Amino acid sequence: MSDEETSPGVESRIPAPDLTCPKCDHLLPNGLGIITCEMCNVDVKVEHEGTRKKWREEKISCPSCSKVLIAGVDKRPANLQCSSCSEHFVLKPNRPKAEIICPSCNRKLRMNKRPGVREIDCPACDVQFKVSF
Ligand SMILES: [Zn+2]
Ligand SMILES: [Zn+2]
Ligand SMILES: [Zn+2]
Numbered sequence: 001m002s003d004e005e006t007s008p009g010v011e012s013r014i015p016a017p018d019l020t021c022p023k024c025d026h027l028l029p030n031g032l033g034i035i036t037c038e039m040c041n042v043d044v045k046v047e048h049e050g051t052r053k054k055w056r057e058e059k060i061s062c063p064s065c066s067k068v069l070i071a072g073v074d075k076r077p078a079n080l081q082c083s084s085c086s087e088h089f090v091l092k093p094n095r096p097k098a099e100i101i102c103p104s105c106n107r108k109l110r111m112n113k114r115p116g117v118r119e120i121d122c123p124a125c126d127v128q129f130k131v132s133f
Contacts, residue, residue: 009090010063012076014054018096019046027115027133030096031076038115063089103129 019028024040035046052074061068064087076093098113100120104127109120117132
């Protein structure tokens with residue numbers, strides 16, 4: 001687990017568009033700006049004005065006092081300060097989820113969508129299988 005996943009903060013509910021790498025066709029890490037493909041290391045420029053706008057207008061609740069705040073910034077992660085209790089916290093990027101169907105028992109599994117090949121152990125039938133994004 002990376003620091004990003006364990007540090008305190010609020011996860012944005014708005015993901016950037018899902019894009020695949022123009023060079024190797026794997027899923028790119030979710031985000032805007034210069035995104036580096038984790039599979040082939042190529043830099044891809046990703047811009048999406050609609051997402052930037054939604055990010056600026058996103059409502060989030062302060063992890064400390066629960067007051068609803070407007071993000072007001074068009075990047076993720078962003079450091080925010082609550083206008084009510086002055087608590088500093090990080091507004092973290094959305095981590096897109098994927099729904100996978102186990103090929104053995106057809107159970108639906110939800111997981112974080114990450115570029116590359118993942119090995120899955122189905123919790124229902126113990127079958128191991130691979131998915132790639
Ligand atoms: Zn690539
Ligand atoms: Zn607060
Ligand atoms: Zn299964």
